[in-house]
Amino acid sequence: CGDGFLDVTPKNSLSDNTFWQTEQDAELALAGLYENWETWSNIIYFDGMSDNAYYPGWSHKIDGSASPTNLAESYWGDPYSGDWFEYGRIRKYNNFLEKIENVSMDEATKERYKAEARFLRAYNYFYKVMMFGDMPLVTETLGPDAVMARTPAEEVKSFILQELDEISDKLPVQNMVQSEGHITSGAARALKARLELYMGNYATAMEDAQAVIEMGVYELYPDYRQLFLSESDNEEAILSIKFTQDIYPSRHPQFMLPGMGGGYANVSGTYDMVEAYETMNGLPISEDPTYDPDNPFENRDPRLEKSLLYPGQEWDGRYYNPLDQQIPNEEGDMVSNPDYYENSVGSPAGLIIKKYVEPMPEAVMQNSGQDLMVIRLPEMYLTYAEAAFETGQNMAQGLEYLNRVRKRAGLPEATALTEALVRRERRVEFAFENLRYFDIVRWDLGEESIDGTVYGVRKGSVNNETGEVTWESEHIILEERNFVAERNYLLPIPQREMDNNPEMTQNPGY
Amino acid sequence: QDSQQANEQVASVGTLEQLLNTEVRQDIDESSVLNKSITLRVEQTTLLDALKSIASKGHLKLSYDTQLPVLGNHLSLDLEEISIQDALWKVLENTGLRFAVSPSGQLILMNKNEKLTIQRVQETITGTVTDARTGETLPGVNILLKGTSTGASTDGEGYYEVTVPSLQDTLVFTYIGYQRQEVAISGRTEIDITLQPQAISGEELVVVGYGTQERQDVTGSVSTISSEGLESRPATNMTSLLQGKSPGVTITQSSGQPGQEDHSILIRGVGTMNNSSPMVLIDGVEASMDDVNPNDVESVSVLKDAASAAIYGSRAANGVVLITTKRGNRESMNVSYKTHIGWQQATRLPEYVSSAEYGRLLNEANINEGLDPRYTQEEITKFETGSDPYNYPNTQWLDLLLQGSGFTQNHDLSFAGGSDVNRYRVSLGYNEQYGLMEKANSDRYNLRINFDSDVTDWFDLGVNASLTRRETTNPANPFNSGGSVYQFFRQANRIPPIVANKYEDGAWDRHDDGNPIAWIEEGGKYQEKNSRVVGSLTGEAHLMEGLSLQGTASANYELSDGKDHDRTIAYGDGSVQGPNSVEDQVYRSSVTVLEAMLEYDRRHGDHGINGLLGVYRKRELGNSLSAYRQEFPSNDISELTAGSQEGWSNDGSAVESKLGSYFGRINYDFRSRYLVQANLRYDGSSKFAREQRWGWFPSFSAGWRIAEESFMDDISWINELKLRGSWGKLGNNRIGNYQYIPLISLGQNYNFGGSASSGAAQTSPTNPDITWETTTEMDIGFDAGLFENQLSLTFDYYNRYTDDILTSVPVSDIYGLPAPTVNAGAMRNRGIEFEVAHNNNIRDFQYDVSLYGAYNINKVERYENPDIGTSIRKEGIAWNSYYGYEAIGVFQNEADVDASPHIPGNTPAVGDQKYQDQNGDGVINGDDRIVLGNTIPEITFGFNLGLNYKGFDLSTFFQGADRVYRTIHPEAMWPFQNGAKVQQMHMDRTIVENNEVVREGRYPRVVTTALTGHTTSYYQFSSFSVLDAAYIRLKNIQLGYTVPVTWSGDYLSNVRVFFSGENLLTITGFPGNYDPETPNGVGYPQVKTYTLGLNITF
16 A cells, blocks of 8 residues: 555664664664763762761661652652662663674674673672662563563672673773773772672682782872862772763762752761761770860861861851851841751751862853762772781781771871771771762661661851851751661662562562 | 415416415516526436526525425426426426415425415514624515415515514514524514524534534534634633533643643543544644634534544544634625733632741741751741841742733734635734733734635635744743743742842842742743744545545644743852853744545435545654753853853754555435445554554444434424434554664763763664554434524433553563553543533523533553552553542551551651551551542533623633542642742641640641651652542633624624633632642643723624
8 A cells, every 4th residue: 555655764863773783883882881870879879878978868768768669769860860770771781792792893892892781780780689689680681571580689699790700801901091981800800899898708809809909000099189079080990980071971069069159968978977087196086085076077087078068167268157047148248048957958967078079160060070989999908908807818918908098098007907997997988989888788787877866067156257166065966767677788679660570579678 | 266266376477475465466576587598408307406407597596395205206308498487387297386486586385285375464564684793684584474484585674574464473584594583473563683693503514524514414423613602702722712612622721821821632531541632623734723813713623423533544533623714705805803902810829828937837847856946936026027028038939920911912804705706815813922920921923814716617726824923932940941931930839938039239049949030030031933834725626516526735834943041140149040051942843745535425316425535645744953052251142153162062853754544435314314424544654563554444423313204293392303323443643753663872972081972772662563552432422402493402422442552561670671662551431421502582682501511431441560650550440540548637646656557667756647558457558559539520511601682792601620630749739848838728737746636737747858858658649639629610701792783884894892701710629729720839820811802894
């Protein structure tokens, strides 16, 4: 019936039938794999699931109220935010690995591309297994009717370790500056070290960490503050998300900056985090008699001042003041203060996470070119140190590595490896870098670190002329968290999957 | 002997006058007509056709009794150069019939053997007949003495004179297009009559798919709205005008924003899980209803059942709206000017509490959560007294926002006329609307030219051209693009009264997202210029008697040009919203259609046959293009070239789809009494793979006009009674394009080494097997006209089953792509519709009332994998019903909290919402959710009342819905939600003291979300949030006055002034003063309109 009249060809997209032929197609597809492989909010907000930070949007994931229906958190501009369950990226990686086989191209390049795809897949499964335990291990593209039972967590972990092991030889030994954002051999070994550590395989973790350190392409960046800001594309990075203004920007500054000036102050540090930093003397505050609770931010680990914006700290030509409802304007009239902790764009804890932001015009707050660290060299040092402590092997080397981190921070060197030191150093160095929650899980600190009231700074008043703070005794209360031990630190399987996959089972306690 | 003599007299002279008077009145000379010489050749023709032929040659109008059996007799004759009189006698030979001719040219047939009572007429009655609406005199009105064939007709001045045997008789006045009227003479000799134009009449032509039918012959379910029904109501667009005019047609307007009213039209409920809106054709060309000027519309037909719509096949599954525009006639030029001006206001607005009240409630919320009060008593007093208006303000944001005039004006000018060969109608329309907020306005210009020409006696040509230009301007804001004003209203509805609009020095204050008043006054604007040209050319060749070939080519071009200009705004706190930016967007679309049709229409005696064969081709193209730049050197510059090259971007895309069809139809009737129709359409769509592309869509319908049966003759109060039944199958392909082709999307970019690397990935699922969804509908109904058609009834029952619905069925996440579109679902809509109309007049007072109602039940019959959220799509339940917990009050005390089941992980407090544990398992979880209400109204109804007295007319129109539920935006539903404010309705809350409920209100205890964003118990979706949205609304009331012709003079033939009010009164139990028709809660409100208008015809 004159069928030809009705044929149309898509005008905006390529068709699968004509794609996957040339090396250029493979390049296009590879960039497609990297798009949103990880998102800024997963890195930055993640500590909201721990005692380090408070992010109301994710509170339900940690305060005991998580349920199969309230889990999903889609964040505008950040498509995979808080959703570690989804398999969209897994499909992309699997599809790439299947289709690239038929592309005629340079074999070495093809092998490297495949290794990159396998890394991204392993990285994604790492979060899946950590967050949900047993998860369906899908390694090929499936049809829409597919249903599948959960693969035991141990099997998923072995798969990840095996993959990382296999690809680390196929990837170049480069830092992130050299690789221009591509996955490297170091990234594969480092992620493997992280998972081995989490699994308690200390010997292998130490081995992998050492291998990364010995690659010789990574170097500590001297300035702990700029490391995360304008100099974030540096040789300390083992794995990072590469952002570029206008082209592939990150929107995180607006969500983190104080309300005055146009930020939303979505995520705050907790007072517990403040207390975790040592004094300048290299002692915990509880052990240092010079610590003055009424001047809690003085004489502290310099990383505190570089990571958190607290009341009275100088910021953008003023003293940050989340404590007073009203502040004087330029004419000296008292006007309402957007940074006030009870205001919707004020930090509810009075503690802005400063690590990733500096003052900037509102216009570019959602157009940041800073890279975001996912794995950096100190993690290998501290992994080694922790493994050394746990195994009792290579203690001196472990201490030396740990002191490299402390030295860069500007703290006195430690003299011996202790559990408290290893754990504290890790918490402080990587504050708000998404490692804390998994540490709580593997050290089983739920009862101790999660359960109970979460506090912000003490109430009080800031002298807007001098920055001097008059503290009241009472702390700001952020929320009440309820740790449910029977859940085994696992999140609930989303209800949508329970409804759609008859083979799926729910995690205990939900 | 007398009788015989009379017959001979009639035979010899043949005038009506002589039937009434034994005296021959020579002064009336009809012999000139009867003596006209003609030629008549007929071959096996019916008697009736032969008589019609003679009548037409003599320019006589044939009147006869259709019950006469001999009319169907066949005869053959060959008469040359014979007078009409002789020809008539020849034809009527041996038939027992004779004829008479009236002075007005009526050729009347009557039974020769009927005993004619010849009597001397005693009385003569005179009078004038005028049009009830316009006051014009009516020439040619038939006046009959009831029960006889005797009568007269009015002359050119509307004057009549009739002689009657008795002053106790009754006269019957009939005139085409007017209501029949019976008047008892009651002893009078002078009777002036006004005739009411007729809305429903046996000879009404109904526009149906590819043609017209007489109302009596329609076998499907078709609602029509004539221009009289439309003209009386001023409206800025066509859709709102159709609201409530037809049972089963549900029209909702979700916003009152000028130019963006967002109408949704549903015919008989939601028929599919996809686009459920009906197909709209304007003069046979698919178009948007918003692009026709209401004043250009002659009639609207709504094809509701499958059989009526089936000729349109694939696109008609949700019904068809056929709009016919006015055309010129063979008269001299007629000029008409219509205008109205009006003012709009919001129908209902939420009532917000003062800042002092807000502060007190915030304190209560903090205390409820174990926190310190937010404000001291001293501060509350400052809010209360306004002593420090900049730091302790009481800002009523909605009042600040609603500063627009809401003024509208409308002007229409039309010229229509023609000659024997050519007819034309040209109309110009202008409409201007200002919004409820400043700087929001919309202008529309319409030009329509309809031209018809009888080029030769076998070829006709028709041209339609319509140009529509719409210009919309709205203030811009940093969060919306494309002219949406949503954020203005959302923020004005959200920002608490404790935030000042301006500082003391006049600088703008702001809330989180800025200040909507600052955006209006200093922000940018969005302008959209939309031009649409719709043109069609139709040629019709009459090949032979009854057979014609028609070809149509039409094109519909749209060009939409949008410019979004955002300015940088500086606030008093030093923050700056920006940068300034400009985005230009151009959208172009074209729809081209070629169509050819062969039609046969002929009556063979008792057998009426109409057939149609057609072929159809359509191509749709859409192209979009956009470009963006920011950081302009000045806020006042809005052309792209001036912007920075940093951060610039552009985009473009295109889609194409095609449709091809073959279709046919056969209508057959026997004596206009038994009617059948069959349709068949074969459609192919580019949206499906080759193997799945084509679909067959047949339909059948039948009607029985019971009133025409002889056994009904004695039941004189039934004028019309028709039983109808239909069955048909339709298709639907309204899904996205290319879904059967696996697509690799571009633009999946990443950044390697600081530069963009183009990326590609499959982001949308593929299903090569998708094909047409099919709708099968059965309809049974009847139409009745009773008591001289003063009472009319229509009733329909329908059962519509839509199968293979194209929808995405939820898939397991492990698939890794969004669920593909599959032919997966089935749903059924069943319902009844009725309409009762009555009209009458009591002397000079005329009235008409009509009531309609529709009842529709929607049920999902097949949906393999239920989609469950706050709305549910599952077998056995109405589509998209609300789904959640059942709220059962609040926890009264600690003991109540401890004893009641909870949501796992949530520890509720006294005064929190409590939910029913439906399955009694001791926990509240997903298994305890129930269906909370349907979103599609089950009952819709309307009521019209019209009154006429002399020149005055009053019409009112009520409309409503029942058994329907709605929710409102969470920021409107709950106090303090997401930093939002508090309404009066929130004050009716539960108060808790010392862990005991001391006052139970409609709302649970108040909490703030700032500190407990996840207070699970509070915001669970439950029956508490599902609100009964039943309502009755006075949609329109109108009072008009038509100036009598005697005043308006020689040049004006008609002058009418009117006042009209839209949405003036609403009765509903919907809470919070939200509009129940479309309760959005935070967007542009629904409006009411007051209008004054003037219509003049020259």
